[in-house]
Every structure is written in structure tokens, then in C-alpha cells.
Amino acid sequence: MTTLHIVDDDEAIRDALGWLFQSRNVPVAGWPSAESFLESWRPDTVGCLLLDIRMEGMSGLELFDRLLSKGCRMPVIFLTGHGDVPIAVGALKKGARDFVEKPFNDNELVDRVIDALAFDAEQREREAGQAGLAARLATLTQRERQVMELVVAGRLNKVIADELGISMRTVEVHRSHVFEKMRVKTAVELTRLLTGAA
Amino acid sequence: MTTLHIVDDDEAIRDALGWLFQSRNVPVAGWPSAESFLESWRPDTVGCLLLDIRMEGMSGLELFDRLLSKGCRMPVIFLTGHGDVPIAVGALKKGARDFVEKPFNDNELVDRVIDALAFDAEQREREAGQAGLAARLATLTQRERQVMELVVAGRLNKVIADELGISMRTVEVHRSHVFEKMRVKTAVELTRLLTGAA
DNA sequence: GCGGCTATTGTGGATATCCGCAGAGTCGGC
DNA sequence: GCCGACTCTGCGGATATCCACAATAGCCGC
Incomplete structure (x- = not known):
């Protein structure tokens, strides 16, 4: 109390x-x-x-x-x-x-x-719960955040690479960094985290 | 008005x-x-x-x-x-x-x-917007719904196959039917649909 | 200047996902 | 009994994702 x-x-x-x-x-x-x-x-x-x-x-x-x-x-x-x-x-x-x-x-x-x-x-x-999330979000770099947003938007890596004007490989690297920092294993889990689902 | x-x-x-x-x-x-x-x-x-x-x-x-x-x-x-x-x-x-x-x-x-x-x-x-979603959900079969829930929960196809006691191929079939009926192309889009994200 | 962080890219291989083709069994309706 | 649905499965190949190893480059602080 x-x-x-x-x-x-x-x-x-x-x-x-x-x-x-x-x-x-x-x-x-x-x-x-x-x-x-x-x-x-x-x-x-x-x-x-x-x-x-x-x-x-x-x-x-x-x-x-x-x-x-x-x-x-x-x-x-x-x-x-x-x-x-x-x-x-x-x-x-x-x-x-x-x-x-x-x-x-x-x-x-x-x-x-x-x-x-x-x-x-x-x-x-x-x-x-949101605070822990915010703390993890804060550890992302700008580029990682950009990639994350596109991943959560449902884009494929190749499309993200196009939109950001970088190679697919680089997208993969950022993507895996995002997964690691956000402590998820799949894009779906990440989406659930960010959209605040159960 | x-x-x-x-x-x-x-x-x-x-x-x-x-x-x-x-x-x-x-x-x-x-x-x-x-x-x-x-x-x-x-x-x-x-x-x-x-x-x-x-x-x-x-x-x-x-x-x-x-x-x-x-x-x-x-x-x-x-x-x-x-x-x-x-x-x-x-x-x-x-x-x-x-x-x-x-x-x-x-x-x-x-x-x-x-x-x-x-x-x-x-x-x-x-x-x-939710009504259209509900209508599409209603066209799913029981099995498709089960698979969909596990997909949206972030499980991989192999895990879903295990949990439902069926083969991976069957999961893939249901999964693609779900995507088709729900009119999405990726698991992330489906997750966004169901969790009501922007 | 060296080390650390960030961003970038490549190669190659292990996994996973997506899909067409093919076939089979159950169940309910006409 | 046949047809349509739903469910189930296998094979093989095209894509996509995941990841270790390896390397280049800019920026910042000590």
C-alpha cells in the first residue's frame, strides 16, 4: 500500500x-x-x-x-x-x-x-514494464532504430535495404543487433513488444 | 452528422x-x-x-x-x-x-x-475497421485459427508443428491459408492486424 | 595515435519460410 | 455414391533469415 x-x-x-x-x-x-x-x-x-x-x-x-x-x-x-x-x-x-x-x-x-x-x-x-522497454530502446543507435521501425512495419530485409540505400547484409547486422538489444528472437515478438500486446 | x-x-x-x-x-x-x-x-x-x-x-x-x-x-x-x-x-x-x-x-x-x-x-x-477484420477471421477454420495464434505468438513453424503434433508442411499450408484469408503477406503484418496497431 | 563505437559490406553456409505439385483420409450434404 | 471442405503429408526448389568470420572507414575521447 x-x-x-x-x-x-x-x-x-x-x-x-x-x-x-x-x-x-x-x-x-x-x-x-x-x-x-x-x-x-x-x-x-x-x-x-x-x-x-x-x-x-x-x-x-x-x-x-x-x-x-x-x-x-x-x-x-x-x-x-x-x-x-x-x-x-x-x-x-x-x-x-x-x-x-x-x-x-x-x-x-x-x-x-x-x-x-x-x-x-x-x-x-x-x-x-514500459520503463524496461524504454531503457532497451534507448540503447539502440539511430540506424538500428530505423531498421527496427521498418522491420516492425512488416518490410522484408531487401526492401529495407532499398529504402535505406544500404546493402541487405548491413540490414541483417542491424536487425540482429536490434533483436539482441531488445531481447527477442523473432520479428513477431518485437512487434508485440512495441505495439504493447499481451 | x-x-x-x-x-x-x-x-x-x-x-x-x-x-x-x-x-x-x-x-x-x-x-x-x-x-x-x-x-x-x-x-x-x-x-x-x-x-x-x-x-x-x-x-x-x-x-x-x-x-x-x-x-x-x-x-x-x-x-x-x-x-x-x-x-x-x-x-x-x-x-x-x-x-x-x-x-x-x-x-x-x-x-x-x-x-x-x-x-x-x-x-x-x-x-x-474491426468489422472487416472480424469478417475475415470468421472465414478461418479451427485449425487455421490455432496455427494463426501460434504464429502471432512468435513461434517458429517447427515449434508449432510440435505443439499441434502435425508436420511442418501442414503448418505451412495452414499458415499460408491464414495469410491469404487475412490478406497479409508476413507474420508481422498479421500481428499488427490482430494487436490493433497503427 | 590508439581503442572503442558505429556503420558499412562481403562470402559462405545453416535454417526457415514460401509454394507448386501430388496424394490421401474424414465428414457432411446432395 | 459423388463432391466439396478440411486436414494431413511428402518432395523439391526458390527465397529469406540467421550468423560466424573478415574487413574498411569515420568519429570521439583519452
Whole structure:
């Protein structure tokens, strides 16, 4: 289980939520403002976000926007005592995970947070696989990448040789280097890797 | 542009919406109840749905559920004068396209409907490609399908022959039949077809 | 300048794939 | 019973792919 980040400018609420989640064995971190969380956020911050909408300074919605533009993919649950439908709809359409009104039912909120944390874990697992892939892709040279793209496009070696204006033999060399670096044995496996198939 | 299906038990609202959308050149069909629309719905019904939540008889939400279980993929916009946040959040999380409160702004509603119609058109375009694929897949025999799966899994012919307990030559025959029926020339192309790559 | 990386090409041989020609057995429909 | 399908198999040859061995050349850093 990873951390639930609670951003709310009301210390009493942060404390109450802190107790609630710690009693359910959900690790919690509290932040008194959108600014403070934004400052401490790093691309490798994991878990989920419980975000109050109305706060002094930056609002929860604005924090959400800023995080999105920074590439943050953590699931976000909005919490608000002033929630209205257009705001909820807008937040969800932008990609928020959930939207809960105060006063909330403790068990329900816990369920939603756990759901969001599970989603985050799954998402990171998926991305971990992609990270290894990206690392292997990074070891390819330009030429190898070109050849790889044509191989994955279904071209035969002779056609690739034509298109790149080099000999078939050279294509074979690059091709085998690609297979080795990408740790596959056939063009089909490589295609599956790059198109993200099971 | 395809049809906007308006489901609302208030004739005055249906009429008003009908005028609004017809003036914007959006074809409209009106339904006085969830039941009436559900009855007339067919898997090839296209466009988008504008659904009132509170109605005599079946509610808009229930209609949505029923349509989903029938495999309906039309984008749905909920319209309600009694909307509250939990309902909106629930509807959107179930896959509704949008959620609008009455009273609404005419231009905004039109924009959202047009957005939903465009989404529906794109979605059907994507599915059209898949339909041709499905048709070709249907022409394969059991054996050809088995061979195809192993080919796409990256196995060599000799391995496939082993796994199926048949000779390599037979695998080659099935393989070439698969290529012919699926209209591809290489295993890589076939893999791309089946994994839905660009 | 030497060593390492990249890109290039060739020869030749082992494997794999693609295909036409030929034949055979099963099963279901007319 | 014959015909059409699906399945199975072998032979041989044309292509394609995989790979070890061998070599040339430019670029970059130590």
C-alpha cells in the first residue's frame, strides 16, 4: 500500500482524515496547501491524492491542472463541501478519479481511496514494464532504430535495404543487433513488444 | 452528422430541445419514455443520447444501465433538474459522456451534444475497421485459427508443428491459408492486424 | 595515435519460410 | 455414391533469415 496525500488547508480535517486512514492501515501524508504539495511533488511520487477544492491560495482544481501539466498520473479524489455538479463533471472529464462531497461516509471514502490506490499500483506496474522497454530502446543507435521501425512495419530485409540505400547484409547486422538489444528472437515478438500486446 | 435521441417525458422540453437542435442542423428524434426508446433501440442505432434522469416509469439511469448491458456504445449525456453530485459522479464513472443540469445554457448544451456526436462517429469509424477484420477471421477454420495464434505468438513453424503434433508442411499450408484469408503477406503484418496497431 | 563505437559490406553456409505439385483420409450434404 | 471442405503429408526448389568470420572507414575521447 502506498501513501494517501491529503491536501486541505483545514488542520482539523487533515487530522480527522489522518486518524481515519491510519486506523485502516493506509499511510497518510498531510499538506496544508496546494502550494506546499506542488513544491514537494516529484515525478516519482506515488499513491493517490485527496484534494480539497476550496482552499486559501491555490484551489484544488488548479493544483490538479498544474500536476497534469507536469505529467503527474496519480489518481485524484476531490473532496468538497461546496461541490456542485458542473465542477464535479468538469473534474471527472479532465481525468479525476473521483469526487466526494462533505459530509462523507467514512467507509465509502475509505473504499474509494483504496480503489484509487489499487489503480495507482496497477498503473505503475504497467509502466514498470514500459520503463524496461524504454531503457532497451534507448540503447539502440539511430540506424538500428530505423531498421527496427521498418522491420516492425512488416518490410522484408531487401526492401529495407532499398529504402535505406544500404546493402541487405548491413540490414541483417542491424536487425540482429536490434533483436539482441531488445531481447527477442523473432520479428513477431518485437512487434508485440512495441505495439504493447499481451 | 447523426441523430440526437432525446428521451424526456416532458413534451414541452422535448419540443424545446427539438427546436434548439434542429435550428443548429442537428437531426433529432424524441422519445416520451425510457421504455419507448429501449424498445426501439437496435444494435445499429447510431448518434448520441440526451437522457432526462427523472421520468415516469424507468429512470434515465436505469435506461443507461439496460443499454450498457445490451452492448450499446452510444455516448450518453444526462440532463437533470434535480442533479446532485453523487448521481453525476456515479453516471460519469459508469461511462456516461456528460452530465448537464437544468437550466442549461443553450450554446453549451449544443457544444456538448456535437462533441458527443463527433465521438460516436469516430468510434464507429474505428469499429468499421474491426468489422472487416472480424469478417475475415470468421472465414478461418479451427485449425487455421490455432496455427494463426501460434504464429502471432512468435513461434517458429517447427515449434508449432510440435505443439499441434502435425508436420511442418501442414503448418505451412495452414499458415499460408491464414495469410491469404487475412490478406497479409508476413507474420508481422498479421500481428499488427490482430494487436490493433497503427 | 590508439581503442572503442558505429556503420558499412562481403562470402559462405545453416535454417526457415514460401509454394507448386501430388496424394490421401474424414465428414457432411446432395 | 459423388463432391466439396478440411486436414494431413511428402518432395523439391526458390527465397529469406540467421550468423560466424573478415574487413574498411569515420568519429570521439583519452
